Amino acid sequence: MSFWRIIFNSIRQHIGSSILAVVSIWLGVALLIAVFSLREQTHKTFTEIGTGIDAVLGPKGSPLQIVLNAVYHLEEMPGKLKWTYMKEVEKSPIVVEAIPFCTGHSYAGYRVNAIDRRFLTDFEYMPGHKFSFAEKEGGQGRPFNEAKEAVAGWEVAKKLHIKLGQTFNPVCGVKSGDPIHVNDFIIFVGILAPTGTPHDRAIYFPLTTFYGLEGHGAATAKMATDEKYREISGAYLKIKRIRGGAMHPGVQDLKFGIDQSTEAQLVIPREVLPRLFSIIGWVDYVFIAVSFMVLALAGMFLFVALLSALRQRRRDMAIMRCLGATRRTVFGLVLSEALIICIIGGLLGLVFGHILVGIGAEQMKAETGIQFSGFYICIIDYLLLPALFVIGILTGLIPAIQAYRMGVLRNLLPIS
Amino acid sequence: MIVQIKDVEMIYETWSEKTKVLDIPKFEVDKGEQVAVFGPSGSGKSTLLHIISGLLLPTRGSIEVCGEKVHELGEAQRDHFRSRNIGYIFQTFNLLQGYTALENVLLGMTFSPGKADRASANKLLEQVGLGEKMKRRPYQLSFGEQQRVSVARAVANKPKLILADEPTGSLDPHNSVEIIKLLKAICKEHECSLVIVSHNMDMISYFERTVDFKKLNRALDTKEAVI
Amino acid sequence: MKNNIAIVLLSLAVVVLGILLLVPKQQNQKNCEPEGKHKAYHEGSLNAITQCENGHFEIKVVDDSLEGWFVGGGQDTNRAVRVSSDKIELTVFLPDGTNKELLLTASPLNLAGEKNGDCSHFTAAAPWLSDIKTFQATGKINFKGKWQPLIIQYPEGYDRD
Numbered sequence: 001m002s003f004w005r006i007i008f009n010s011i012r013q014h015i016g017s018s019i020l021a022v023v024s025i026w027l028g029v030a031l032l033i034a035v036f037s038l039r040e041q042t043h044k045t046f047t048e049i050g051t052g053i054d055a056v057l058g059p060k061g062s063p064l065q066i067v068l069n070a071v072y073h074l075e076e077m078p079g080k081l082k083w084t085y086m087k088e089v090e091k092s093p094i095v096v097e098a099i100p101f102c103t104g105h106s107y108a109g110y111r112v113n114a115i116d117r118r119f120l121t122d123f124e125y126m127p128g129h130k131f132s133f134a135e136k137e138g139g140q141g142r143p144f145n146e147a148k149e150a151v152a153g154w155e156v157a158k159k160l161h162i163k164l165g166q167t168f169n170p171v172c173g174v175k176s177g178d179p180i181h182v183n184d185f186i187i188f189v190g191i192l193a194p195t196g197t198p199h200d201r202a203i204y205f206p207l208t209t210f211y212g213l214e215g216h217g218a219a220t221a222k223m224a225t226d227e228k229y230r231e232i233s234g235a236y237l238k239i240k241r242i243r244g245g246a247m248h249p250g251v252q253d254l255k256f257g258i259d260q261s262t263e264a265q266l267v268i269p270r271e272v273l274p275r276l277f278s279i280i281g282w283v284d285y286v287f288i289a290v291s292f293m294v295l296a297l298a299g300m301f302l303f304v305a306l307l308s309a310l311r312q313r314r315r316d317m318a319i320m321r322c323l324g325a326t327r328r329t330v331f332g333l334v335l336s337e338a339l340i341i342c343i344i345g346g347l348l349g350l351v352f353g354h355i356l357v358g359i360g361a362e363q364m365k366a367e368t369g370i371q372f373s374g375f376y377i378c379i380i381d382y383l384l385l386p387a388l389f390v391i392g393i394l395t396g397l398i399p400a401i402q403a404y405r406m407g408v409l410r411n412l413l414p415i416s
Numbered sequence: 417m418i419v420q421i422k423d424v425e426m427i428y429e430t431w432s433e434k435t436k437v438l439d440i441p442k443f444e445v446d447k448g449e450q451v452a453v454f455g456p457s458g459s460g461k462s463t464l465l466h467i468i469s470g471l472l473l474p475t476r477g478s479i480e481v482c483g484e485k486v487h488e489l490g491e492a493q494r495d496h497f498r499s500r501n502i503g504y505i506f507q508t509f510n511l512l513q514g515y516t517a518l519e520n521v522l523l524g525m526t527f528s529p530g531k532a533d534r535a536s537a538n539k540l541l542e543q544v545g546l547g548e549k550m551k552r553r554p555y556q557l558s559f560g561e562q563q564r565v566s567v568a569r570a571v572a573n574k575p576k577l578i579l580a581d582e583p584t585g586s587l588d589p590h591n592s593v594e595i596i597k598l599l600k601a602i603c604k605e606h607e608c609s610l611v612i613v614s615h616n617m618d619m620i621s622y623f624e625r626t627v628d629f630k631k632l633n634r635a636l637d638t639k640e641a642v643i
Numbered sequence: 644m645k646n647n648i649a650i651v652l653l654s655l656a657v658v659v660l661g662i663l664l665l666v667p668k669q670q671n672q673k674n675c676e677p678e679g680k681h682k683a684y685h686e687g688s689l690n691a692i693t694q695c696e697n698g699h700f701e702i703k704v705v706d707d708s709l710e711g712w713f714v715g716g717g718q719d720t721n722r723a724v725r726v727s728s729d730k731i732e733l734t735v736f737l738p739d740g741t742n743k744e745l746l747l748t749a750s751p752l753n754l755a756g757e758k759n760g761d762c763s764h765f766t767a768a769a770p771w772l773s774d775i776k777t778f779q780a781t782g783k784i785n786f787k788g789k790w791q792p793l794i795i796q797y798p799e800g801y802d803r804d
Contacts, residue, residue, distance in 0.1 A: 001519060256752075314512070321495065
């Protein structure tokens with residue numbers, strides 16, 4: 001009979017508490033994996049998305065609000081910006097191009113943004129990646145050309161079952177109950193191939209369409225034709241690159257100059273995002289703390305279960321000692337039992353944690369447009385096995401020492 | 417000689433007193449011999465077996481078993497010695513309740529050198545008449561059947577010496593006889609020596625050599641029992 | 644009793660381990676400068692105008708060009724402060740003991756809506772600037788409606804406090 005067989009027999013003998021210990025470790029590990037995986041992916045994805053947009057020219061107000069609106073299609077812009085000011089900024093030698101946009105409309109809960117056509121044809125939403133309408137990549141149709149045309153992000157099209165040629169009436173606002181432009185029918189002429197970014201969750205139409213929507217008033221309508229009066233929500237700026245692909249250092253001087261004006265500011269998303277993470281970071285830490293506590297409780301449960309099992313198995317241990325097992329052997333049996341339970345629970349937790357992330361990924365994508373993956377390998381995946389060993393040893397050590405120190409004769413039943 | 421005991425004393429000490437339990441000037445068992453040691457309950461017969469098997473160290477004296485000076489071995493060495501050379505049978509069987517009969521016999525082989533041999537364990541159980549009940553657990557066997565498993569376990573590691581401590585103490589007369597006969601036959605077949613201790617004179621009569629423990633153990637002389 | 648103590652110690656050890664892994668190194672994202680030292684926005688050297696809380700003149704020399712920005716006092720070194728001068732005369736004291744005159748001219752930040760006479764940014768160029776690594780300079784400036792001495796120590800910056 002092998003050493004492992006003895007251990008599994010032992011586990012079988014107190015199967016109830018063994019299963020509970022496995023399950024509690026399983027849950028603790030699954031929670032840790034899920035929390036760390038989602039956290040790391042969130043940071044990574046948010047940062048990557050942010051790198052696609054070098055800078056956002058926006059009105060005065062909260063830089064974080066500007067990033068959330070311009071990059072992630074959340075929140076609202078804190079004000080408006082003059083078109084002429086954007087044109088002045090565009091003249092800067094380090095600005096490659098400026099793509100103006102207007103936000104503030106929606107359809108079926110998704111943001112509808114008016115934007116320059118170059119956004120769909122020239123703009124890199126992430127380094128090296130431009131929008132595509134190619135069917136083989138999951139897109140359809142073409143960019144808008146005429147005023148009353150629009151293109152939908154992939155996620156929007158999928159959720160709303162949008163077909164090319166279908167029309168919609170944009171809502172003047174982003175909250176429920178906001179008025180609808182009932183007489184303005186915008187036709188879908190394109191569906192963007194999936195990008196894995198929040199742009200999948202938005203609808204885009206031309207700036208001229210925005211200004212010409214019924215109900216915006218004559219002053220707004222005039223903006224379509226007269227640049228002097230035209231206002232925008234903001235503009236995406238593409239900054240020149242220097243060697244190594246880094247942004248031109250002059251962007252800081254540009255930012256300084258713009259920030260001193262009374263009407264605009266330049267926001268660099270990668271500088272603002274760490275602040276976003278520091279704001280929501282405490283939520284992460286609460287989840288992580290809870291996960292560690294669950295794991296700690298699981299460890300304690302296993303410890304108590306092993307101690308209790310040992311008390312019941314004193315006689316068995318004494319018999320094994322009679323049969324020739326050394327103190328070291330019984331020590332090893334008890335410690336190995338703890339390790340095996342930890343490892344089984346941990347491996348199940350690893351699988352389950354990734355499944356949880358996969359399930360959660362669908363929900364997160366629906367809410368934020370950001371793609372998560374259940375196959376993402378986070379730091380806990382690397383640390384799991386060593387950590388399980390440590391936990392197994394910590395929980396099994398005292399029962400193992402007790403088994404080691406146990407006297408043989410006094411634990412056998414009394415005889416003649 | 418398979419067992420040679422010389423001037424062995426076993427003294428138990430507590431806070432208030434010392435008690436001499438064993439005082440044996442000489443005790444020997446030949447290879448292949450089957451010896452029955454008889455004496456009253458509580459006379460120290462079990463202690464004698466514990467010392468021979470290495471479970472206890474005597475306070476003084478020398479014990480040579482199977483060619484090894486057991487009193488000079490460290491604890492782990494005595495454990496190894498026991499796994500290779502000794503088979504033990506207890507009054508209350510001491511089978512592991514969570515294991516089947518077969519697994520209990522296999523356990524007897526586990527701690528000795530060499531792989532636990534399932535085929536040999538099967539054969540042993542058949543030999544003791546439990547070929548059909550290998551997969552049963554102790555609570556599913558009668559007392560007599562449990563003791564048979566214990567006998568099979570004791571010879572599983574091919575020991576040179578079997579120590580049986582009141583093996584019939586929990587059995588009825590019929591089963592007691594059966595067990596004694598089985599034990600003697602198995603020891604003869606596997607060429608191992610046997611030392612059996614008992615207070616049951618009916619069982620003792622089955623053995624050619626018997627030893628009166630009252631004469632063997634000078635500590636039973638009341639003057640020397642308590643120091 | 645011993646077992647209960649062991650349980651408590653064990654759980655404490657695991658929780659402490661968890662907390663140690665959790666707590667990140669505190670990053671000061673804004674300003675990693677030692678306390679009391681303000682951050683120069685353009686990575687030049689900050690020279691307090693009379694005193695640090697009043698305002699600063701940030702100076703940066705690259706090759707033969709000098710740029711200067713009038714900025715706020717204290718931590719407000721990223722806020723421009725406009726001055727009415729369109730020229731600033733500096734007397735530069737070189738390490739070899741000689742003096743040179745340097746004329747800074749207004750270079751308005753158009754995007755900030757600045758113009759000559761209402762400007763925070765000044766520039767100058769001189770061939771000898773590319774030959775020196777360190778200098779001191781003095782001048783005068785009408786800063787926040789008051790004429791004040793301008794004392795420059797490059798590259799270490801000036802703060803009489």
